[in-house]
Amino acid sequence: MDDKLKRDLILEHYQNPVNRGLVDNEDYIKVNSRNESCVDNIDVMAKIEDGIIIDARFDGEACAICTSATSAMIKTLIGKTKEEAEEIIRNYENMINELPYDKTLLSELNVYDTVYKQPNRKNCALLPFRGMKEILEKSTK
Amino acid sequence: MNRDDFPILKDDLIYFDNGATTLKPRRVVDKIVEYYTEYTSNAHRGDYKNSVKVDALYEGVRDKVKDLINAESPKEIVFTKGTTESLNNVVFGFAKNYLHRDDEVLITKSEHASNVLPWQVLEKKIGIKVKYIPLDENHNITEENLEKAITDKTKIVSIAHVTNAMGDVRDIESIGEICKKHNLIFVVDAAQSIGHIQVDVQKANVSFLAFSSHKMLGPTGVGVLYGKKELLEKTEVLEYGGGMNSYFESNGTYELKNIPERFEAGTQNIAGVIGMGEAIDYLREIGLEKIHQHELELKRYAVEKMKQIPNIKIYNENTSSGILIFNIDKVFSQDTAIFLDQFNISVRSGNHCAKILKDEIKVTNTCRISFYLYNTKEEIDKLVEVLNRQDEVYDNIV
Incomplete structure (x- = not known):
């Protein structure tokens, strides 16, 4: 994927994010994630039924990378089983952290495959996934 | 002033984050x-x-x-x-x-x-x-x-x-x-x-x-x-x-x-x-009064120049210290800071550890420029030049 296409996809997710805005519904599990740098601050919520992510939403204040990654994550994970989601998250985190990963699992999330070159952006790209992992853990309990 | 005393300034670093920490003289x-x-x-x-x-x-x-x-x-x-x-x-x-x-x-x-x-x-x-x-x-x-x-x-x-x-x-x-x-x-x-x-x-x-x-x-x-x-x-x-x-x-x-x-x-x-x-x-x-006056002069100069740039909002035009808070309209402060960093300009973005200030100014995140004795008007000119290229803010996002 060339850089222009990547950039366009990221900006599209940033400017027109998927499922931005939370809902007041007890069927959802909600977590808040903040960056150590005290800038990005997002809430992610998901509705999980019979082990499948039926819906996911987010809101908050964050930079372009964090906001777009949250949107792309939500788009990718809706409809996936928890196990599939966990596998995607694991591979995505490996990609950001420069470890071996399976790009065929990551579809649109592959646009973040060069974020590792900007160490100050890595946490931004990882933040929503941290939130989603917490939701998946909570849903098991 | 006294730029030669600061070894780190030998390269083209423009350091505007003195509120976080200052550079050290040799x-x-x-x-x-x-x-x-x-x-x-x-x-x-x-x-x-x-x-x-x-x-x-x-x-x-x-x-x-x-x-x-x-x-x-x-x-x-x-x-x-x-x-x-x-x-x-x-x-x-x-x-x-x-x-x-x-x-x-x-x-x-x-x-x-x-x-x-x-x-x-x-x-x-x-x-x-x-x-x-x-x-x-x-x-x-x-x-x-x-x-x-x-x-x-x-x-x-x-x-x-x-x-x-x-x-x-x-x-x-x-x-x-x-x-x-x-x-x-x-x-x-x-x-x-x-x-x-x-x-x-x-x-x-x-x-x-x-x-x-x-x-x-x-x-x-x-x-x-x-x-x-x-x-x-x-x-x-x-x-x-x-x-x-x-x-x-x-x-x-x-x-x-x-x-x-x-x-x-x-x-x-x-x-x-x-x-x-x-x-x-x-x-x-050097003299603290001289340093203070230098910072105020830089701030006055920066405010005057930055006000001419479209889409820039300055939040503290009238404060009498060398600290200037701003945002580019519709651009998250961290994205602005990372963009400026591509030109070797260091500014701070975020809430500056004053998390309850949002109750007052209704803005949670801003970019902060904080001047010190070694900053110059030429550095501000460079900042202004880069801020005028704000259309490019996301060009190097990946």
Whole structure:
């Protein structure tokens, strides 16, 4: 994927994010994630039924990378089983952290495959996934 | 001014994050290296030449600090690891014993975390009340608002001299006068003003003052707590160990040293203290008033130039410090900061550790430019040139 296409996809997710805005519904599990740098601050919520992510939403204040990654994550994970989601998250985190990963699992999330070159952006790209992992853990309990 | 004194500026770095920390002049670094390479030894201990020398240098810095802030005595100067430790000492060493349930401490919503959280913790621990002095439309403390906020339960006023998130300069002399009139303890966080603006603790009737060396050209990991002699005498020691006791016996009797030594348990940051002393000398040789005027001139120039750029919002045009807060419309502050970094321009983005300021300015994240003596109008021109290319802000996002 060339850089222009990547950039366009990221900006599209940033400017027109998927499922931005939370809902007041007890069927959802909600977590808040903040960056150590005290800038990005997002809430992610998901509705999980019979082990499948039926819906996911987010809101908050964050930079372009964090906001777009949250949107792309939500788009990718809706409809996936928890196990599939966990596998995607694991591979995505490996990609950001420069470890071996399976790009065929990551579809649109592959646009973040060069974020590792900007160490100050890595946490931004990882933040929503941290939130989603917490939701998946909570849903098991 | 004095750019040649700062080795880091030999490359084309444009450093506008002096509110976070300042660059170090060669002299300060050399002074620290000298301690480690030529006369390393502990203070207050040995009977040999190097130790005597270290002792004299270390204690000499107390005098330099005393002169810098016009304290009455060097005994009122405690070395700490920075503003945060100094303020925590005030809250948990002094205020915890001085205050009683329902007593009130006045702070503001633009304080740094280190002048908010300790008070909030004390509030939970002993039931004091933390109250906020209302700020005016320019986010300043006015005498009128302070007077209105004071009740018969108010015991302490604790504020920054210059706020790190807005750069507003508090008139600590008139606030100190009000505190004196009401018999209040006056705590000043001077982290952002020290080395920029003249601070006179006696003139401003300051009870306690806290600052860090690294924000005034000195090394990290060292700072100062100033306390009026009679108040330091009443301050509980929070760390016990070597260097701070006169004696202790196996039957449990002990005696602590006098102030300020009793607050300096264990081997102190000797190199840091000596480095801070050199930074003080350096700053005083240039003159704080000259530095302050230079910063104000840079800020005036930057405001004037930046106002001509489309989509730039400046939040603190009228504050009289070298701190300028802005955003590009519809661009998240961190994205702006990372964009500027591509041109080697360092600015800070975020909430600047003043998380409750959002209640006041209705903006959670901003970009902060903070000037110091070595910044120039040419650097501002470069910043303006880059901000004019704001269409490119996302070009290198991947």
